[in-house]
Amino acid sequence: MSTTSVQETPAPAEALPLASARESLAVLWPLLRERRGFLLLVGLAGLVGSVAGLVAPWVIGWLVDVLPDASDGAVVLVGAGAIAVAGVVGALCTWAGQTWLARLTEPTVARLREMVMDRSLRLGSAQMERTETGDLVSRVAEDAREISQAATTVIPLVVQSLFTVVVSGVGLVAVDWRLGLVGLVALPMYWTTLRWYLPRSGPIYAEERAAFGTRASRLLGGISGSRTLHAYDAQDSELERITAASGLARDLSIRVFYFVTRAFSRNNRAEATVLALLLVVGFFLVDAGMITAGAVTTAALLFHRLFNPIGALVGMADQVQSAGASLVRMVGVITMPVPERTAVPKPGPLELSGVSHSYGGDIAALVDIDFALAPGEVVAVVGSTGAGKSTLALVAAGSVVPSRGAVSLGGVPIADVDPVALREHITMVSQEVHTFATTLAENVRAPRPEADDAGVRAALRTVGADWVDDLPDGIDTVVGEGGHPLDPMQAQMIALARVELADPDVVILDEATAEAGSAGARQLDTAAAAVLKGRAGLVVAHRLSQAVTADRVLVMERGRIVEAGTHEELLRAGGRYAELGRAWFGG
């Protein structure tokens, strides 16, 4: 008796790697350097803006010195004018700096996202299959969003604060080095606050976010299940649960508030102490005739100017950390080593020899498959649910690496071919086709971005997608998420047009979009036939019509090929295929 278990089971899902800070910088720096013009402009705006910020403390100190001897109020007007001009310059610099920073960071984040996608495509679906589901998606979507948000909200503030702190610090030393030294006393005090704040803030915020999540899901659950709750008279107990979740979220928010207030009060204490120290030292220096009262005023105002930016830097440190964590996650994928796959497939048969596959667990999805698809031949695969048809298609397309056995095209093992290069030879349309959120033309063009509109239209004509002309903007209609809605059959036709444009040697189809016998099924069959013309095709038959027109039919049961032949031969044989055929015909 044969056994259907496969010995080599795949390794458990692995998490994608994280990059080190050095690797992240090595990836980020060339991207920023590409836009160094903006980098310079951001630096310039920050510097000029911060220097403009020095004008007010300096003018006020000057007024303190000159006013007692002034004959009229003209000096005040001069001082006020200088402060007003500096204010306008500062505002302009902030605005320009933020605009330039966005033009520096947004394309950089977009580029990082593309690099993650590119690397994951190069690694190939077979390797990506081994990683935790959702990990890649969250790195492309959530981490990119986190960095992008930080880039537009947190980073401008951090950059501006850093400039203000550095320039004001230098200004303070320039006014009088002794007062500058007093100002430095604040540094260790700020440092201890940061050391106290950072390790505690992350977990507290995470707990608060988790509590918000629970409250939201309880509320939504209560609303969507209100009928059931009424039916079972269970409103009160559900209300109690919602109140408890809500109470927890409220208590955590209050805790977060106390915590942040404590951090800021630590900073305030440091600031008040050092400011007092600065005034005392200033008093003695003025008394000794070493500096003027105006200079002490300027120094005190400059030191006071540091309060807000330093508070902002402390407050945003965890958001910067969180953006940093997202960056190392994205760069982790970008720096994943891509195995050398330089083999070039040759025209010839697609062969599966000794192929067995298990997704883990005891049941084998494929067992000892030996099968060759000749160039130009169309083979249909039939079988009951769970027989292994989709797995066979995925293995043949190189999307799943079988636990045992080999797959080759023209004698070249496809495992040695670069996944992107392999798609030029073997293309698969699966049950879940993805429509990208862009124009319909771009969707068709995906495998061949250089194709022109005429090529796109020709591919759509080949698959009989005449309905495209009725769309609001024809092939330029935006489809996908948030765009013009497409029904599953239209999405499938776009996927087929994509294959037509890609022009591979082997097409693997596994669609189950239309009900057998429906007008949609007939349209899809015609579209598939057009795409298969002149190419080898492996078609997972979800409708009998797909098997009838094939050159050969494979019948699968429990991971094995149990029958093979033409439609007529298999019907005559009266075996499993004939049985399936009767079920299909409903007779």
Ligand SMILES: Nc1ncnc2c1ncn2[C@@H]1O[C@H](COP(=O)(O)OP(=O)(O)OP(=O)(O)O)[C@@H](O)[C@H]1O
């Ligand atoms: N990603 C997966 N992880 C774990 N088991 C899987 C996975 N995909 C398929 N299987 C299992 O492998 C076996 C073969 O499934 P497969 O989808 O290849 O069959 P199928 O003939 O295409 O079925 P259907 O017609 O329902 O799509 C089934 O037992 C199925 O439960």
